[in-house]
Amino acid sequence: MLSVSASGAPIGLRISLDDGTLLQPGQIRFTPAGDPDESSFTFLEQKQNSVVGIEVQFRSPTGAATTLNKAAVNFLYQDGVCG
Secondary structure, eight states: OEEEEEEESOEEEEEEETTSOBOBTOSEEEOOSSSSEEEEEOOBOOOSSOOOOEEEEEEOTTSSOEEEEEEEEOOOOOOSOOO
């Protein structure tokens, strides 16, 4: 789960694993309604091998000024067999 506080123009957010995999649903668009505004998003990925690192990436999809004030990531990992 990714929780963010942002202000300004819409902001594009995505999470990438150290092997280059993008967590689903891929890039999401958050349009702050206040200054700042907060929201949380859930990203998912099923992996067969271990993950060493994650990277939260953000940008302004419109090119207008946007600010990511703060972000928190809650990363849940479960070892085991699915299915």
